[in-house]
Every structure is written in C-alpha cells, then in structure tokens.
Amino acid sequence: MVVAMEPGATEQQIAAVVNRLGELHLDVHRSDGATRTVIGAIGDTSAVDLSDFEVMSGVAEVLRISVPYKLASRTFQREDTIISVGDVRIGANEVVVMAGPCSVESLDQTRTIAERVAKAGATILRGGAFKPRTSPYSFAGLGEPGLEILRTVADEFGLKVITEAMDRSQIDLVSRYADIIQVGARNMQNFTFLRELGTARTPVMLKRGMAATYEEWLMSAEYIMSGGNHQVLLCERGIRTFETYTRNTMDIAAIPVVKKLSHLPIVADPSQGTGRREKVLPMARAAVAAGADGLIIEVHNDPDHALSDGAQSIWPDQFDELMSQLQQIAPVLGRSL
Numbered sequence: 025m026v027v028a029m030e031p032g033a034t035e036q037q038i039a040a041v042v043n044r045l046g047e048l049h050l051d052v053h054r055s056d057g058a059t060r061t062v063i064g065a066i067g068d069t070s071a072v073d074l075s076d077f078e079v080m081s082g083v084a085e086v087l088r089i090s091v092p093y094k095l096a097s098r099t100f101q102r103e104d105t106i107i108s109v110g111d112v113r114i115g116a117n118e119v120v121v122m123a124g125p126c127s128v129e130s131l132d133q134t135r136t137i138a139e140r141v142a143k144a145g146a147t148i149l150r151g152g153a154f155k156p157r158t159s160p161y162s163f164a165g166l167g168e169p170g171l172e173i174l175r176t177v178a179d180e181f182g183l184k185v186i187t188e189a190m191d192r193s194q195i196d197l198v199s200r201y202a203d204i205i206q207v208g209a210r211n212m213q214n215f216t217f218l219r220e221l222g223t224a225r226t227p228v229m230l231k232r233g234m235a236a237t238y239e240e241w242l243m244s245a246e247y248i249m250s251g252g253n254h255q256v257l258l259c260e261r262g263i264r265t266f267e268t269y270t271r272n273t274m275d276i277a278a279i280p281v282v283k284k285l286s287h288l289p290i291v292a293d294p295s296q297g298t299g300r301r302e303k304v305l306p307m308a309r310a311a312v313a314a315g316a317d318g319l320i321i322e323v324h325n326d327p328d329h330a331l332s333d334g335a336q337s338i339w340p341d342q343f344d345e346l347m348s349q350l351q352q353i354a355p356v357l358g359r360s361l
C-alpha cells in the first residue's frame with residue numbers, strides 16, 4: 025500500500041505513519057518528492073484497514089496496490105481453476121449449462137423438466153428445495169423431500185445437482201444430495217455460513233449479492249477458500265440499480281472483470297438477472313460472448329403455474345432454442361458447449 029502525505033506534512037506526522045506501518049510488520053520505503061512525501065509499505069496488508077491511515081493527520085490519500093483477497097486472486101494463482109463434478113468440468117473449455125426449475129415442486133414436474141434439459145444438453149440440474157423468499161407467506165420449498173426428488177431425477181438422466189443451502193445448519197444435509205451447494209445472493213455476506221462452507225468438501229457456487237461490489241464478492245469467496253474449500257464458483261445474477269423494468273440489472277461486465285481479477289470460474293444467471301422470460305435468451309448469449317464458464321437457467325414445463333419465479337422461467341422449447349444458439353456462439357470464442 026501507499027500512503028501519500030499532504031504537501032507540507034510535518035516530520036512528526038510522517039514519523040507517526042512510518043511507526044504505525046512498522047508496528048504492522050510492513051517494510052517501509054519513504055520517498056521525498058518536490059512537493060510531498062510518499063510512503064510505500066510492502067508486506068501482507070490484507071488485514072490492514074486503510075481508513076486507520078486516512079484519518080491520521082497529514083495524510084492526503086491511502087491506496088492499496090495489492091488486492092485484499094489472496095487465495096481468490098489471479099496473482100496467487102495464474103491458471104484458471106477447474107472444478108470437477110464427476111465428469112463435468114467447470115472452468116475448462118466447455119461452457120457448462122445448469123438448468124431446471126426455480127423450485128422443486130413435485131417429482132413429476134422435476135422429472136418432466138429434467139428430461140427436457142438433459143436432452144437439450146444441460147449437464148447439471150438446478151432446483152431449490154430451500155427457497156429464500158422475500159415474503160414469509162410465499163412457497164419456501166419442499167425441504168428434504170425436494171432434495172430427494174432432485175437426486176433421484178438427476179441420477180435418472182445422468183445429471184449433476186446444484187441446490188441452495190440457506191444456512192449453516194443445512195450444509196451437511198444438502199451435501200448428502202447435491203454436487204454443488206448454491207449460496208444465494210441474500211447470503212453472500214453471511215460470514216458464519218461462509219466460514220462453515222470453508223470446512224465443507226462440496227463445491228460452492230457463490231452468488232453475487234444484489235448490492236455487492238466485485239471486491240466484496242471476491243472477499244466472500246476468500247472466506248470460503250481461507251477455510252480450506254478452494255472449489256468455489258462465482259455467479260453473476262444481476263444487481264439492484266435504479267432501473268425497475270427488469271427485476272435486476274444483469275452486470276455482464278462482471279464476467280470479464282472477475283476473469284481478470286480471479287482464477288475462479290464464473291457462471292451467469294440471466295433468469296434472476298432479468299426476471300423476464302423473453303430476456304433470458306439474449307442475456308445468455310451475451311454472457312457466453314463475454315466469457316462466462318457456465319450458465320444457470322430456470323426452465324419450467326408450466327411457468328404460468330410455477331410456485332416461484334414463473335415470469336422468468338422459460339419453456340422447454342425455448343431452452344432448446346437457447347442451447348442451439350449457444351452451440352453456435354461458443355465455437356466463435358474457441359469454446360465448446
């Protein structure tokens with residue numbers, strides 16, 4: 025990090041900063057320019073709170089040169105992380121498609137949808153058995169019976185399973201049925217949950233919080249990784265902006281930004297990302313074009329009667345079309361699907 029002093033800062037003020045950096049066991053390099061002094065600090069600054077220095081007298085500006093997350097950063101690991109779930113590899117050449125209903129509603133519904141998405145080329149079945157809902161009166165998922173349905177149906181069609189755990193108490197249960205645990209947007213900064221996921225051995229897909237910066241998102245990934253679980257996928261699912269036409273504003277730029285800052289695979293969710301069925305296909309195309317390693321798509325056989333997120337769930341026929349378009353786009357980018 026770098027501490028730039030104000031022009032005319034006193035020797036005493038400079039010494040106070042140098043001492044404070046020394047207390048943090050950082051190597052200090054002072055450089056006296058024509059108008060002001062700049063102090064460089066080298067070492068592990070990930071635990072340093074910049075504002076502690078910003079408020080010191082005589083300090084003009086404090087900048088962090090290195091990123092505060094380590095394990096998740098490209099500096100720590102240059103090569104892309106590839107997460108293997110059986111024979112499905114996420115983060116490698118192939119763009120992986122996860123698809124299924126927002127919520128598991130019944131065995132029949134899940135089987136009907138799974139059969140269609142598997143046939144179209146999806147390799148991972150999505151579906152919530154524990155649903156975070158804005159209203160306490162909305163359908164909150166089938167719980168464990170829902171997990172059983174997901175596993176049974178996925179096995180029947182040779183699919184892997186991704187499903188959400190909503191808190192620490194559900195990690196063991198969900199791990200017994202799922203191949204990937206989804207952490208919902210509303211839980212991105214549930215730090216006790218993230219720490220516990222660090223001790224799990226199941227891959228985790230961490231959704232971006234609806235008001236989270238890239239750095240906050242990567243810091244949340246760091247929580248899981250620092251606990252020992254390095255199998256983390258990131259998922260852009262739209263953020264909240266002043267726009268109300270779409271449910272969220274899907275931040276396509278997150279894809280290339282995260283790819284540069286981190287070696288972790290990134291998945292795009294155009295369903296939560298737009299909230300509108302007819303916008304899912306164009307945003308899925310955009311996500312693949314921008315370099316996403318995977319997509320997660322809500323598909324329903326009867327979206328008008330879905331128990332959650334019907335408006336953004338596409339029909340199986342629309343999913344077929346989506347897959348066929350993506351199969352044309354992926355090779356242009358040197359990828360397969």
Ligand code: PEP
Pocket residue numbers: 126152156207208209210231261296
């Ligand atoms: C979902 O995937 O259905 C979901 C609830 O996602 P999010 O946490 O992104 O809102």
Ligand code: MN
Pocket residue numbers: 126127296322332333
């Ligand atoms: Mn949903």
